[in-house]
Amino acid sequence: TLDLTCRRSPCFVKFSEMEKMANIQAEINEVQPLLLLQDSFNFEFYFIGIKCDILQDMNRHLEAVLKEKAALRKRLIKSRYQESLPIDVTFHKCMVELLTEAVTFIENLESHLQTLRSIPQIPNILKNMDAALIKTEVLVMELEELIKHILKWRELQKEVYSD
Numbered sequence: 592t593l594d595l596t597c598r599r600s601p602c603f604v605k606f607s608e609m610e611k612m613a614n615i616q617a618e619i620n621e622v623q624p625l626l627l628l629q630d631s632f633n634f635e636f637y638f639i640g641i642k643c644d645i646l647q648d649m650n651r652h653l654e655a656v657l658k659e660k661a662a663l664r665k666r667l668i669k670s671r672y673q674e675s676l677p678i679d680v681t682f683h684k685c686m687v688e689l690l691t692e693a694v695t696f697i698e699n700l701e702s703h704l705q706t707l708r709s710i711p712q713i714p715n716i717l718k719n720m721d722a723a724l725i726k727t728e729v730l731v732m733e734l735e736e737l738i739k740h741i742l743k744w745r746e747l748q749k750e751v752y753s754d
Contacts, residue, residue, distance in 0.1 A: 656663070678686055709716075
């Protein structure tokens with residue numbers, strides 16, 4: 592009897608529609624992370640495929656190296672002197688001198704580079720040297736005056752002792 596008397600009012604209809612929408616939203620919220628997870632798996636599989644291709648290329652290269660292993664060993668063991676240009680006997684002395692000069696140059700290379708690095712500082716060094724030269728000249732003049740005073744004092748001392 593109650594079921595028959597119960598009428599659906601617009602309020603309860605709206606409530607049931609809201610409940611259905613909430614249920615659908617809950618289902619979407621459950622399914623959405625799974626879809627994103629599937630997309631990320633597809634993305635990871637894409638990069639795994641690229642890495643696999645790279646590894647296959649490296650594998651093919653290493654297989655080719657292994658096939659040419661004997662030839663590579665021969666090339667590494669073979670001395671390189673046969674591939675260089677021969678030097679005529681008349682130039683051996685010149686080559687020895689050239690090599691000694693090259694060794695000397697290499698030994699002095701660091702000092703040469705240091706000299707080149709100091710070139711931009713030369714104006715400052717010259718100013719400092721000029722200032723030092725002026726100070727030295729002043730000291731020399733003071734020393735000369737001191738020597739004159741010492742010589743005068745010595746002469747006075749000689750006169751005092753002689754009297």
